Amino acid sequence: MSILVVGSVAFDSVETPFGQVDNVLGGSATYFSTSASFFTDVNLVAVVGADFPEEDVRFLAGRNIDLRGLARVPGKTFHWKGKYGYDLNEAQTLETHLNVFESFKPQIPVEYRETEFLFLANIDPELQMDVLKQVGRPRVIACDTMNFWISSKPEALKQVIALVDILIINEGEARQLTKEVNLVKAARQLLALGVKTLVIKRGEYGVLMFSGETVFAVPAYPLEDVFDPTGAGDTFAGGFMGYLANTGDMSEAGIRQAIIFGSVMASFNVEDFSLERMKRLTYPEIEERYRSFKALTQFEELPALKGRPTGE
């Protein structure tokens, strides 16, 4: 089944301790779509400016990402400039030029409105609500957000959260949203808002997933060379949703496998700048990394203890 994603397509300028790049292809919807396109068909709704090069259009189209909903309007494409310190865990935003994104009003093409899978990438929650009003009844709706919306539009955001099935946010956002430091307490609050599955991304510390009945924890793959974490969260979401849309399996076991595929894709994304690693990525590599996650986390069932030295 295909996925509809609404989000940003942008140019990123990124500086890390290991190098820097300027005006490379980025944006939440770009990372999400590229990642998800390894698993399923993707329909992208976003807006770019007149400066968006054919080369980048061809890249997205070449990944079988449908671009009927990618509007091109006069003006400049959204540009983000950020910087990472040595711990690579958090981006410091240096500049944000919304440009054409400032007046973005997502128009969902009629062909996409009965989509089964919908991902609302990190954009203004009022725009996310707009999108929800334009679609029918997707089987699975997931969304992301960021600290900026949590502080500036908390009510609009809560209305969106009440309507989604899956909330994919990071640790800081979970704490900011609920005013709870403890993640179990934060999760309980968010699940009470109507979310069925809460996915908390923790950067180098992995992922925690809470649903009504269970908790699932996956470590991040311990990588030697982490070059650029930009887009890792959206790449995770793309792998996660992409796999779910591929199989349609929304069981606990299926969702857990989707979390692993999301983690697999994110672990590749950070190995190079921008989308470079995904451009070279092959299925054997994806499968090998999945197996590596299994080897990383595998341990045996409760063994029998020899004797009971002290205690009952």
Next chain:
Amino acid sequence: MSILVVGSVAFDSVETPFGQVDNVLGGSATYFSTSASFFTDVNLVAVVGADFPEEDVRFLAGRNIDLRGLARVPGKTFHWKGKYGYDLNEAQTLETHLNVFESFKPQIPVEYRETEFLFLANIDPELQMDVLKQVGRPRVIACDTMNFWISSKPEALKQVIALVDILIINEGEARQLTKEVNLVKAARQLLALGVKTLVIKRGEYGVLMFSGETVFAVPAYPLEDVFDPTGAGDTFAGGFMGYLANTGDMSEAGIRQAIIFGSVMASFNVEDFSLERMKRLTYPEIEERYRSFKALTQFEELPALKGRPTGE
């Protein structure tokens, strides 16, 4: 097989956002021994002052912890005072009164010198080396340390590290010791120093274990009520070493199960102040928590992907 542990027995005064306690039983060797005593016999070498109450001696003895090596000398027992902020991840030391611990010179009773399992808790590396000179050839030697020794006695510490099989430290210590931010690189350096198994404790983020061939990652158990993390690291080490000494199984699978038992014990320890939770802990609870770790981390093998939407 029994374990010999050399470390501190102390009184702790701890303040957390949820309450505080004064002069409660603590110390690295105390937490380690109590935890390990659920799995095997423990021989404890430490020093306390004249103020150490019979009640606490009875508690340790009641756990089948052999106290022949617990010296009692004139003076006051080691006292530590610390404070945790809301994130509960790191203790801020407010006061350290070494007291009798200042002139501690571990004397290993002759009956312990052929011990198969040795744990050198966090004490002066020169004292750790003293202990190594007094024992024969233990089958498994593990040690812990802290930032204070890494900066004040790095050469002495490296000599100890070269002689141990297992190094159990936290993330910050791994980075400080190797001057590497990246843990894979830090691990490679430490394994090159002679360590066979490196266990990196990451507080609420779990445990990473590196050996020559493999990496194992375990998340921390997501707890709702974390009251007091004091002693969690030593409690982890006690469960880990205790299980290894119980089975003698030093295979990769056995060491992984030991990591889980260490994590199980630490997850209980933080639920209450001091040793209170371990005082009430039962084997059914330990087993249930082990099973919970399995449920927390379990996922299925690589599935077959339906079709290959884009790519080879």
